[in-house]
Amino acid sequence: MVDWRLFEPLFEFARKRSLWIVAFCTGCGGIEMPPLMTSRYDLERFGMMPNPAPRMADLFLITGYVTPKTLKRIIITYEMQPDPKYVMAHGSCPLNGGIYWDAYNAIKHLDKYIPVDVYIAGCMPRPEAVMDGIKKIMEMIENGTADGWKRYKENYEYYKKNQDELFGEGWREKEARKWIPWLMDKRREE
Amino acid sequence: MLETVLKAFLILLYATFVGFMFMGIIRIVTARIHRRVGPPIYQPILDTIKLLSKKSNITHGLIYDFGIIYALGATILALMFIPLGSISILRAYGDLILITFLLEIPMLGIMFAAMSSGNPWAGLGAQRALLTLLAIQVPLGFAIVALAEFYGTFSTYQIVMAQQSMGWSITHLPLLLAAIAYDIVLQAMFGKEPFDIMIAPGEISLGPMVEFGGKHMGILQIQHAIALFAETLFFSNIFLGGAVITAFASPILNTIASLAVLLIKQIAVLMIAIFIGAIFPRFTIDQAARFYWKWPTIIAATGAILAAL
Numbered sequence: 001m002v003d004w005r006l007f008e009p010l011f012e013f014a015r016k017r018s019l020w021i022v023a024f025c026t027g028c029g030g031i032e033m034p035p036l037m038t039s040r041y042d043l044e045r046f047g048m049m050p051n052p053a054p055r056m057a058d059l060f061l062i063t064g065y066v067t068p069k070t071l072k073r074i075i076i077t078y079e080m081q082p083d084p085k086y087v088m089a090h091g092s093c094p095l096n097g098g099i100y101w102d103a104y105n106a107i108k109h110l111d112k113y114i115p116v117d118v119y120i121a122g123c124m125p126r127p128e129a130v131m132d133g134i135k136k137i138m139e140m141i142e143n144g145t146a147d148g149w150k151r152y153k154e155n156y157e158y159y160k161k162n163q164d165e166l167f168g169e170g171w172r173e174k175e176a177r178k179w180i181p182w183l184m185d186k187r188r189e190e
Numbered sequence: 191m192l193e194t195v196l197k198a199f200l201i202l203l204y205a206t207f208v209g210f211m212f213m214g215i216i217r218i219v220t221a222r223i224h225r226r227v228g229p230p231i232y233q234p235i236l237d238t239i240k241l242l243s244k245k246s247n248i249t250h251g252l253i254y255d256f257g258i259i260y261a262l263g264a265t266i267l268a269l270m271f272i273p274l275g276s277i278s279i280l281r282a283y284g285d286l287i288l289i290t291f292l293l294e295i296p297m298l299g300i301m302f303a304a305m306s307s308g309n310p311w312a313g314l315g316a317q318r319a320l321l322t323l324l325a326i327q328v329p330l331g332f333a334i335v336a337l338a339e340f341y342g343t344f345s346t347y348q349i350v351m352a353q354q355s356m357g358w359s360i361t362h363l364p365l366l367l368a369a370i371a372y373d374i375v376l377q378a379m380f381g382k383e384p385f386d387i388m389i390a391p392g393e394i395s396l397g398p399m400v401e402f403g404g405k406h407m408g409i410l411q412i413q414h415a416i417a418l419f420a421e422t423l424f425f426s427n428i429f430l431g432g433a434v435i436t437a438f439a440s441p442i443l444n445t446i447a448s449l450a451v452l453l454i455k456q457i458a459v460l461m462i463a464i465f466i467g468a469i470f471p472r473f474t475i476d477q478a479a480r481f482y483w484k485w486p487t488i489i490a491a492t493g494a495i496l497a498a499l
């Protein structure tokens with residue numbers, strides 16, 4: 001067998017230089033994503049690419065406040081991504097609730113539900129700040145400290161406990177079945 | 191025997207490398223059209239390394255894995271039939287119909303894999319891809335008929351040789367029409383913009399590619415690189431005169447020179463595709479089918495009739 005550990009520096013370099021972003025625009029931050037990709041702050045210079053499919057993505061940008069309803073989708077999307085995957089959270093809202101600190105339906109600490117690698121503070125951070133965060137995550141990938149995906153595997157009980165506390169046990173099944181009664185009603189009406 | 195295997199391997203290596211460079215060129219040129227800097231030219235290689243080095247992988251069963259390998263194999267086989275300057279393995283058998291057929295097989299392989307994943311987006315993308323595939327057959331068929339009618343042969347190599355004495359295909363009017371039709375078809379075969387309906391990023395999430403992650407997508411990247419190389423090579427062989435250079439005394443210099451000439455022609459074909467792709471928005475699938483059965487078909491049919499006269 002080939003010892004793949006020999007090639008690990010090459011892999012780390014490739015991972016660092018080709019982060020594909022899953023375009024999941026939550027909250028206000030969705031508006032700050034397009035300027036990052038277009039001609040002024042062109043992120044494609046670093047090999048980053050917005051990507052609509054979670055299966056191919058590496059970097060998950062949480063761009064703003066997260067409601068419990070969105071968090072379910074975020075967790076499912078996060079779990080769909082293949083393994084070396086990194087999470088970057090924009091703005092104050094995922095950090096500690098931001099201006100929604102007393103809202104009943106905004107998540108206060110995103111880190112309790114999925115592991116975050118880099119936070120960027122600011123109530124809409126400037127694109128420069130986001131680029132700074134991206135530089136930071138590139139450094140972290142290079143020296144192996146961007147290990148959110150490992151933490152998620154090792155501490156799964158912790159994350160699962162927090163998720164279940166928020167949504168109640170068996171929320172995945174409930175979410176999937178949610179629309180069936182409604183659809184049946186619709187059919188009966190016709 | 192051993193020599194043939196070695197030659198096939200070298201051709202494959204060259205095609206993969208140049209194909210990756212082509213993918214990089216596509217991204218850079220598109221970026222420059224948008225006034226962006228764009229990624230470095232070796233970016234697709236980094237992407238592929240990253241995708242192949244993913245630590246976890248998903249699979250949806252046997253067909254899901256097999257479809258990808260099938261697509262890659264078909265592309266490599268197509269490449270082996272196309273004359274690459276003076277070197278090629280199977281050029282004696284490389285007739286037009288076989289190569290056009292083999293260049294479309296990879297799409298079927300991707301369809302297999304996408305369909306077996308059970309993702310509704312993939313299924314939707316597969317349907318659209320199959321309709322595109324159906325639509326491009328008509329102008330493609332007429333273009334091939336025009337070529338065969340004009341040169342009286344189906345063999346790609348003989349067409350290349352005939353062009354050495356008669357001038358490039360596109361200098362003759364009937365074949366110029368066929369070339370225009372073929373170039374419009376090429377846009378759909380590359381999956382570039384006006385006809386990238388089967389991939390449709392943003393519209394249907396990524397179409398058939400939506401479920402591929404990790405190693406599957408890495409292999410698909412390699413397949414895409416080789417397919418880009420093969421398709422541009424086929425076009426420059428049949429319409430732009432290929433390259434048979436006998437100016438130098440030593441055969442190695444001749445080979446290198448013909449590879450360089452081919453490369454320039456391939457990049458020219460690619461550039462046209464990029465420029466069209468960067469400025470045109472996407473068609474919907476019904477518009478694309480109607481378009482292909484109208485204008486390129488009329489152009490190619492005129493070419494075929496003129497060639498037969």
Ligand code: SF4
Nearest residue numbers: 028064065091092093
């Ligand atoms: S941090 Fe500010 S800009 Fe960002 S989501 Fe929260 S309120 Fe909106």
